[in-house]
Amino acid sequence: MTDTPADFSAEVSGALMMANLTRIAGWVKLSGTAEELEGLRFLEERMASYGWRTAIEMHDAYISLPSAARVLVDGASIKAITHSFSLSSPREGLSAVPVYLGHGTAEDFAGKDLRGALLLLEGMATPPVAKRATQAGAAGQLHISHHEHIHEMCISPVWGNPSGATRNDLPRTVVGSVSQQDGAAIRDALAAGKRPAVTLHADVDTGWRKTPILVCDLDGPGGAADPFVLLSGHHDTWYHGVMDNGSANAGMLEVARLVAQRHGAWRRGMRVCFWSGHSHGRYSSSAWYADEHWDELDRRCVAHVNVDSLGGKGATVLANTKSTAELRRLAAEAVQRHADQVLKGTRRGRNSDESFVGIGIPSIFGSISAQPHQHEQARNALGWWWHTPGDLLDKIDEANLVRDTRVLLHGCWTLLSEPVVPLDHGATAATLAAELEQLTPSLAERFDLAPIISEVATLRALATAIDERRDASPAAALPAANAALMRASRALVPIDCAEGDRFTHPDALPLAAWAPLQPLRALATSTPGSADEKFIAVDAVRARNRLVHALREATAALDEARQALGG
Template sequence: MTEPSTPEARLLSQVSGSRLMDSTRSIARWVRLSGEPDELASFEWVKARLEEYGFETELTHHRAYISLPGPAVLRVAGHDREVTGISHAFATSTPTGGLSGRLVDARSADAAGAADAFAGKIVLVDGMASGVSVRTWEDRGTIAQVHVHDDHLHETSVSPVWGNPTEQGLELMPRTPGLAIRRSDAAWLRELMSGGPIEVTIHTEVLTEWRPIPLLTAALPAAPAEPYVLLSSHIDSWYYGAMDNGSANATTLEVARILAENAGELRRGLRVAFWSGHSHGRFAGSAWYADDRWLDLHEHCVAHVFVDSTGGKGATVVTEAPVMPQTKGLAAAAVKAVTGEEFDGKRIGRFADQSFYAIGLNSVFGTLSEQEASGASDTISFKTGGKRAGGLGWWWHTPDDTVDKVDEAFLVRDTKIYLAALHRLLTAPRLPFDYRPAIEEVAATLGSRAKASARHLDTTGLLRDAADAHEAIHRFHEALDRAGREADEVANRALLRLSRHLVPLAFHESGRFERDLAEPLVPVPSLRDLERLAGLPEDDAVAHAMATRLHRTINRVRFGLRNATRVAREAQQELTAVSAHAEA
């Protein structure tokens, strides 16, 4: 048998399919609801494995706002048929005896265009519920929402708040009940409505409370303490959650095991975290950790690598995983090394325990492999877009997410990709980040928005600062490409500092110590409303108020751009000096 030709190839050859499947089966023995005893048992099992591998572990508890939905039922007045469904996490429970009202189809009511089409009614709407959709329907006056899924019922959370809510966050929580039903039942309801108005009664049960949940962290003492890479995944699950997230927990453990056995090669530290509260607390575990360890993460963490739903049956697409522009090259190299495929990637958003944007951490992966879209178009699953990617499988967030939905060969493949990415982050003499595509995205975004809103705001300074940052960062990378190994310390210091300015600017909307809402993410989100402003008349009172807010936000964005420019220029000068000294 030929020996692997490189250190990375040697590490990849150590990935064990049987060990991965054994770990998946072990974790998927338990239904892992956040804060429940069976979840804690799975945490203790993972903790024991990490200690076997040589990690120092800490299993603690913190308080989190957790919501556990129960069954739901819908009945139509005058009919014996009972429609069974599921409630939504963070929606309200119905009163004793249920909630009754007229059922209105969002399709036909929207077409009618009446302003009061939904007021005081229960709405039937296609697709999964979300915090955004629930707030929209509540604003339109509905007293409840009935969401139509595919042939299966997929659990979900409708909290608009990321992590634990503040006092203000509690005020944003849903005020109405909601449930999901199958499309066959929705077809029956629509057939009834075609003959005239119908009255329905719904019953939902949701337990929402503050409760302690576990948090497991581990450090590898044989590796440097800092700077370090954070590797994480969530343990909590819907039902037995073999793919989501038992297989990903297995991937995390296998990567940790192999890196621990090769700790002498590592230039940087490795910290591993397993979260609770992902599914039932809107990422409460990782958000709490980010709050609790903010300063340490800001000063020492070079990247966050998140592992979710690896090795799914039929998950043939590995080239469209979510990444940041500056980490796309790293992801592409890892995918290429394992599969030989060219990586396209897509922009990472607000999902997958990405609780670290405000701190400024570079992120690699949220999910990894997905189904082919051509075979998943008729199903609801976790889908984040792409050319080919079609989500995580019809069993996602259902009782059918069992071990038979995990493909051992795909799990080995995905684990090797994660291992390759981690190995490069931990051993590369220079951190593998390229900020040129990141600043290009920022500059292009600001350019188009500034042009559209120019009649309301003077954005000349904003565009000038974006152009300066663009030039400085490109020149920094050009100097970096020319520099030898003697410049690694200067390079790594600058590569870390640049992330602290560019990531919050490009991926975070509110203040550095605040949480954004759990809403869709666009580039430079704090200035997204420049597009709305562009559509308002110049003499509009709302436009004046919006321009006042955006004027202040522009200052914040300019401040971040200027800091990034300063870091890049200073680093370029240092690189030039170090290189000149080495040549002398």
């Protein structure tokens, strides 16, 4: 009988993780720098000592490193930072009386001539706001932090390295951020009818660099061709980045140490990757790896276990950790067992090196724990020190780090050791069914949803039949059944979590659930009998075809899995 995660979760060593983390904390790991590579060599040494086969892959990445920044208000200097993928300012700075634009929502931008303007905006600098500002022809953005701390940010919406098709989507504004107090003073002056002269100076080094990825492997029982579980997290940091992402790297090392000691009980292999370019290249390493290793990942990768920012001081909420629908049941089990909390089932977002959902690889975790209170606009669930110089060793709670690592270990070991891979495609089908239920009242007399609804029902029934056979499956049936379950993911995950194109990466912008449904949602809100309705209906038919095709591919795969398992 193999170990369960509960059998050896007590072996997670807080002392060893803190010792490793103390070493990791010694480097400032900006993407593509010699110091980053030095820190990665330490991780490589540790992984090799635990019995893993290691290699460092160097690749070209489009990296943006912010440097000096300052802001003058009527000639007086205030503290400021600039951001990754901001333009550098002219030598004399970018000067203007700012235009206050609230939080920079689409509604805030609508109907305004902002060409050449310096925008004053509430909240942290983000890709959606940078994209709107660029499209509006603004010259610059000055963001007001929600508190006294100013957070480093990457503002590019382009996922991974820019291509010939996406390079024009990079931001084309000069961007800076100031504290709440300093920014509020500018905002209040504008509101009082004054015209403060603001000059933004920003120096940003953007260009192609060689960046490293540490890749560590242990094969499954069948050797190097076996399917594998991918465990990954970024290694690059802002400043010393002890929580983000040093603590996750320490947790990855600990999981790798413990599962390697039980290598004989594995059902499949494992690959552990430490990425560069997360913070300064918009997930450039994981996106490059997905592109360059697409065929291998498509054929062999069972699931992606992502990990970020473990063990933060005061991080007591684990109910919001994310997963794709196929792995939500596993995430809920891990969180319940090791934190005694009920998972709320938050959807996977477009962030955190999730470069593999387009291929069709299910994903689990990311940031496992968070602060109990967060400001919705500030997105500071990871603590005030996140992306600031304050992210140091004193922000780690060893007990929280142990707890989070036990959750991580539970997910990894279950994926490694279960005879039938724990992919719950019925849960995926249920989320699509819920979306269709919302559309049915508006489209019932206007558009035929029956082909999609029928395929969803068939998929759910097959998933139920597979669940009933998981524990009584003959060993000879497992390879075929598991391969079929993976093929079902390849059909479902891209239309659930990406846009349905398995060979590109959607932008790092909010993406609706089941994005291929968007034409049907547009049709549901169109005016019946209008010309717009007829145009939109063309898109809706094509969207229905795409969904039905993907569902049929998944259904065929699940039917093969059911038959292999004795159904």
